Amino acid sequence: MRSIQPVSNIDVGLAVPGSKSITQRALVAAALAGGESLLLGVLDSEDTNYLRSALRALGVRIDCSDPEAWRVQGCGGRLRAPDAPIYLGNNGTATRLLTSVAALAGGPVRITGDARMAERPIAPLMEALRGWGVAIASERGNGCPPLTIHGQGIQGGSTTLATGKSSQYLSSLLLVAPYAQETAEIAVAGRLYSRPYVDMTLAVMQAFGVQAGPVPGQSRFVVPRGGYRARQYQIEGDASSASYFLAAAAICGGRVRVMNLPSPSLQGDAGFVELLARMGCRVEQDRGGMQVTGASCLHGIEADMGDMPDVAPTLAVVAAFAEGMTSITNVSHLRVKECDRLSAMTHELRRLGVAVEEREDAMHIQGRGGLGLHGGRIQTYRDHRIAMSMALAGLRIPGVAIEGEDCVAKSFPDFWERFRMLEGQG
Ligand SMILES: O=C(O)C1=C[C@@H](OP(=O)(O)O)[C@@H](O)[C@H](O)C1
Ligand SMILES: C=C(OP(=O)(O)O)C(=O)O
Structure with a gap:
């Protein structure tokens, strides 16, 4: 734990x-x-x-x-x-x-x-x-x-x-x-x-x-015969992994910079910062990385996350600290991930006192600026994203503990060492 x-x-x-x-x-x-x-x-x-x-x-x-x-x-x-x-x-x-x-x-x-x-x-x-x-x-x-x-x-x-x-x-x-x-x-x-x-x-x-792609105006993809050419290839930092740190600035105030997540990025999850901007954070992004500066007051938003499923749990936790309702929609595919993430996030946020409504393909989180929330032992369902997103709640609420924390190894083996950088602050 x-x-x-x-x-x-x-x-x-x-x-x-x-x-x-x-x-x-x-x-x-x-x-x-x-x-x-x-x-x-x-x-x-x-x-x-x-x-x-x-x-x-x-x-x-x-x-x-x-x-x-x-x-x-x-x-x-x-x-x-x-x-x-x-x-x-x-x-x-x-x-x-x-x-x-x-x-x-x-x-x-x-x-x-x-x-x-x-x-x-x-x-x-x-x-x-x-x-x-x-x-x-x-x-x-x-x-x-x-x-x-x-x-x-x-x-x-x-x-x-x-x-x-x-x-x-x-x-x-x-x-x-x-x-x-x-x-x-x-x-x-x-x-x-x-x-x-x-x-x-x-x-x-x-x-x-x-060179493959969709046929313009049609739902059809054509791929020429041939094969790949070997090369040297540079891989960007992981945008889903970055979301936990960028969200920490939104939840705790202050700022976080992720140096190896360029804008533009190949990753749809890089668009997570736009959601934080809509909630009130200041976002700066260029080829050299992304920076989020927290706002004194976050507000709830409507977010269609059909294209960004992996950062929906991160946004759900930020929503608990915003004022007003955040609706995360179009996410029925969250039910067939490492666990049923809609059900898991609903249970675990409620465990801390957050008002959440779960729908077949959506979650609605009624934020009260983090007021009235309390600690609890978070179950992670062997799902790295439940562990990493729910850990963020503990940066604001005393008494949050994460069970089965080793599951982060799936995508981010040294997550907890880096997370300690956040905890060591303030
Ligand atoms: O192609 C990929 O690398 C991924 C696609 C997404 O899955 P779905 O397309 O099943 O939503 C995402 O959730 C997964 O973590 C990684
Ligand atoms: C859903 C995920 O991964 P995968 O589908 O590859 O198991 C994920 O990393 O959040």
Whole structure:
């Protein structure tokens, strides 16, 4: 258990670990490319280690003797079937991305994960891969992992993605599409959640030499045949990880600078600072980083967070210290993350006395400037984002403690060491 110390008026500058999403995309592109890539500023965490081990099992050599600069010997799109199942814990991104990558292995690949991953859907991606001639089955027949992919290459041509609740399906199809036997087309049916992650995928693909994109005016993506070019690639700081520190300035007053989160950024979650600005904070952002200065009074806002799901818990905690109602809408996909985050955040904020209403796809938080709140032992449901966001409440409310705090290792292994920089202030 980790007890949090309240502070006020902070003044902190820091760099955050590399982006989890960009690291994983760059690893896949570099693994499939021909030749050696050097990935700089990578995130070295539980999730990226799962993906790294999986790519090694598929025959890719990755040298991590420098933890922040990984050297990847690309296989030119030719992977081997692994000797054992690939275990990916609760890494949704890697599970979705590797499901398509596994189709390029010359033999069966079994992908497994932890108990929660076995509840996180993947059926729309399976169906779209079948449209490209890939034989794939979900072991329990429920459209969730464990899965077996009978890797024999990807035929390509047209397929349809019935989108479902994750953009990771589309990112997965896009990333392997250059290695299909025919030009690949993906028609997207239905609403696409978390769209900025798709743009990030396209940007990483472009950086590795593949120009893919949506057909203007249509919900269809075309990816030319070819392959990735190995290169040296610099990864930005993680915008979701940065949100906890930037939000601390909003909650406690004072200012926080994150040096390695540039504006513009490839990450949709970099838009979190715009929400803080709407609540009254001062935001400065440029290529050199982002800075948030807290306001004497925060006010509630309406925020459609369909495109920024991972920072919705952070905003929910800030909302508890604002005056008035904050509505976080369009977030039903939060229910299929590491835990059901809508339900978890509702429970844990209520534990501290915050008035929260939970809806199927939204949360409404009635802030009273933090008045009347009290301490409590926060349950984290093995979810890093519940731990890191709820810790922020303890910077204002005495007596907040976080149970199961080690879950931060998924995306931010030294979160607590950096968090101590905040607690040491004021
Ligand atoms: O593609 C990615 O890197 C991610 C996409 C998002 O998931 P969904 O598209 O499932 O919302 C996000 O929540 C996840 O943490 C990372
Ligand atoms: C949802 C997340 O990750 P993933 O889907 O990759 O498990 C996250 O990091 O908040």
